[in-house]
């Protein structure tokens with residue numbers, strides 16, 4: 421029988437610490453970003469049905485020459501596809517676009533608007549996708565604690581690899597992160613750079629200067645040091661390359677405390693009709 425420690429161990433290695441985001445990037449821009457990312461060493465790609473770029477991500481991967489077995493690909497199911505007869509067919513469409521027979525991780529992108537599809541129904545369909553071998557792992561995104569509890573009741577915490585949430589120095593989301601940790605569920609931080617807002621932060625600049633690093637590297641290192649996975653995006657090869665090097669940076673306890681003090685509950689992604697009651 422799995423103990424909590426076992427679950428932690430499994431999930432700690434299930435979600436890679438560093439990946440490439442693709443939100444907002446379309447057409448040739450996403451093809452170039454993914455190709456540059458793979459070329460400089462990224463092996464983890466985060467996309468979603470609603471991003472409208474799965475086919476271009478698939479094209480970039482195919483043209484990169486990187487073997488599928490060396491990649492970790494995440495997609496997210498859009499809210500229109502949560503019903504039990506729609507989720508698996510929609511994931512099969514995503515796989516065709518991505519030119520693969522399975523993804524590594526499939527997430528429920530947002531809570532079902534107006535609770536139109538019950539949590540137990542879409543988590544059950546997601547678990548079925550895993551049983552069918554269409555995805556190695558399953559998880560959720562933008563779930564508050566109450567919704568995480570419902571998802572856990574539906575499929576068990578050991579089957580929920582991650583909750584992908586907005587988390588950056590200005591929105592540290594500690595309640596959700598602590599609850600997830602207590603359940604052995606990994607946190608993936610999205611918008612770790614607060615979509616570029618943290619780049620000019622004076623506190624982060626001072627820490628960066630002390631390490632001869634960039635503010636982006638400091639921010640990404642801070643999140644990884646807290647145990648979160650990160651998936652920053654960039655359209656620039658130099659930024660992609662620099663961000664990846666955050667994995668080599670270690671902040672001191674004092675620097676981590678300075679970063680912790682930057683929290684100001686500043687949420688950047690709060691779409692009406694999709695957002696749950698945030699914790």
Ligand SMILES: NC(=O)c1ccc[n+]([C@@H]2O[C@H](COP(=O)([O-])OP(=O)(O)OC[C@H]3O[C@@H](n4cnc5c(N)ncnc54)[C@H](OP(=O)(O)O)[C@@H]3O)[C@@H](O)[C@H]2O)c1
Nearest residue numbers: 441442443610611612613614615616636652653654655659
């Ligand atoms: N689950 C969800 O609901 C959800 C929501 C939002 C995002 N996400 C995922 O999380 C990923 C990351 O979030 P995000 O792309 O919105 O924001 P982000 O990674 O926080 O920030 C990306 C922005 O930062 C800039 N940037 C990146 N590296 C930089 C550097 N070294 N120096 C200066 N600027 C830099 C980029 O500009 P340049 O292109 O000029 O480098 C871009 O404008 C997304 O791509 C997506 O995959 C998921």
